[in-house]
Amino acid sequence: MNYDEAKMKFVSTWGSLGTLWGINKAMAQIQALLFISTKPLSMEDIMEDLQISRGNTSMNLRQLMDWGIVTKEIIPGERKEYFTTEKDVQELARVIAKERSRREIQPVIKVLKEVSSITDDGTEKTKELIKQTKALHDLTQTADDMINKMVTQKQNWITKSVLKLIK
Amino acid sequence: MNYDEAKMKFVSTWGSLGTLWGINKAMAQIQALLFISTKPLSMEDIMEDLQISRGNTSMNLRQLMDWGIVTKEIIPGERKEYFTTEKDVQELARVIAKERSRREIQPVIKVLKEVSSITDDGTEKTKELIKQTKALHDLTQTADDMINKMVTQKQNWITKSVLKLIK
DNA sequence: ATAAACTTTCAATAATTATTGAAAGTTTAA
DNA sequence: TTAAACTTTCAATAATTATTGAAAGTTTAT
Numbered sequence: 561m562n563y564d565e566a567k568m569k570f571v572s573t574w575g576s577l578g579t580l581w582g583i584n585k586a587m588a589q590i591q592a593l594l595f596i597s598t599k600p601l602s603m604e605d606i607m608e609d610l611q612i613s614r615g616n617t618s619m620n621l622r623q624l625m626d627w628g629i630v631t632k633e634i635i636p637g638e639r640k641e642y643f644t645t646e647k648d649v650q651e652l653a654r655v656i657a658k659e660r661s662r663r664e665i666q667p668v669i670k671v672l673k674e675v676s677s678i679t680d681d682g683t684e685k686t687k688e689l690i691k692q693t694k695a696l697h698d699l700t701q702t703a704d705d706m707i708n709k710m711v712t713q714k715q716n717w718i719t720k721s722v723l724k725l726i727k
Numbered sequence: 728m729n730y731d732e733a734k735m736k737f738v739s740t741w742g743s744l745g746t747l748w749g750i751n752k753a754m755a756q757i758q759a760l761l762f763i764s765t766k767p768l769s770m771e772d773i774m775e776d777l778q779i780s781r782g783n784t785s786m787n788l789r790q791l792m793d794w795g796i797v798t799k800e801i802i803p804g805e806r807k808e809y810f811t812t813e814k815d816v817q818e819l820a821r822v823i824a825k826e827r828s829r830r831e832i833q834p835v836i837k838v839l840k841e842v843s844s845i846t847d848d849g850t851e852k853t854k855e856l857i858k859q860t861k862a863l864h865d866l867t868q869t870a871d872d873m874i875n876k877m878v879t880q881k882q883n884w885i886t887k888s889v890l891k892l893i894k
Numbered sequence: 895a896t897a898a899a900c901t902t903t904c905a906a907t908a909a910t911t912a913t914t915g916a917a918a919g920t921t922t923a924a
Numbered sequence: 925t926t927a928a929a930c931t932t933t934c935a936a937t938a939a940t941t942a943t944t945g946a947a948a949g950t951t952t953a954t
């Protein structure tokens with residue numbers, strides 16, 4: 561496998577993985593491209609490399625900036641805007657986990673809390689609803705806490721000691 | 728909020744969360760419905776409750792059975808098939824994590840390994856590709872290991888001690 | 895063997911989501 | 925101030941994904 565094949569394979573695989581961390585294909589591919597690039601890329605560069613339209617590129621770059629994993633780079637003397645992504649995987653993971661928690665997990669936790677707090681009218685079905693949503697609430701809350709705590713650490717000694725602990 | 732409102736809210740919220748764990752809306756809603764039901768439900772029950780077609784119900788129930796979180800229940804003297812879901816949230820989390828790892832994370836790890844193993848031709852861009860995909864490989868592998876180890880434990884003392892450790 | 899009760903399959907269709915491209919908007923240089 | 929260089933917006937369209945419903949398939953009771 562040569563460089564170009566490897567690059568293509570990485571970009572498209574990372575792109576299809578996008579759904580796993582809750583973003584679309586183009587967005588993930590743009591991030592992947594920037595992630596392995598040795599220098600900032602312009603919109604033209606990205607459009608050409610991924611064969612996507614200007615509008616698509618613009619919108620997805622914006623979203624990546626909203627997520628806080630891509631930043632605009634001003635290159636002196638250049639009219640175009642250039643873009644780079646966070647290159648440290650630990651930091652990348654931290655940002656992604658934080659955003660997903662905020663955007664998706666928190667709202668669910670809120671609903672689970674509401675639902676599990678309805679007044680118990682004594683019927684079996686109400687008891688079951690309360691019991692099960694409460695269990696789900698606790699699990700979701702704990703998982704979310706753990707993920708956040710873990711990735712909040714800048715160093716990864718945590719990861720290592722946790723792994724050791726649970727092996 | 729009364730029982731029916733709470734039930735609806737739970738089912739639809741859990742349904743929209745489906746994407747987060749990689750399944751579709753109907754599938755997640757069916758699982759949610761079974762999760763708070765006090766008794767096994769038939770296909771008719773589910774169709775009526777969620778207002779979805781027979782075909783849709785049949786296909787999604789099958790998928791849930793493939794995932795191993797829903798099982799057929801034979802009720803003596805009844806012609807219809809009845810269904811139940813795993814009621815223990817810890818076990819549910821375990822099964823979901825295992826399946827997602829197998830279906831989505833493992834293939835990505837494989838590609839990352841392949842890409843990061845291309846021969847270094849000495850150019851800067853190749854070095855960067857190798858370096859970054861290797862970092863991603865390590866991170867993904869570690870995260871996957873952690874999740875699997877954690878949810879493999881039947882008890883949740885692990886969760887508690889990890890939380891204590893990283894607080 | 896047959897018919898009733900039930901489930902599965904799958905081509906057609908609907909709903910959702912992503913993408914395009916051209917017009918409108920913005921910035922910079924002269 | 926103007927025009928060139930560039931970016932953003934968004935209605936239209938394409939691509940993808942989910943859902944339907946009816947025909948085909950299966951099982952069970954008689």
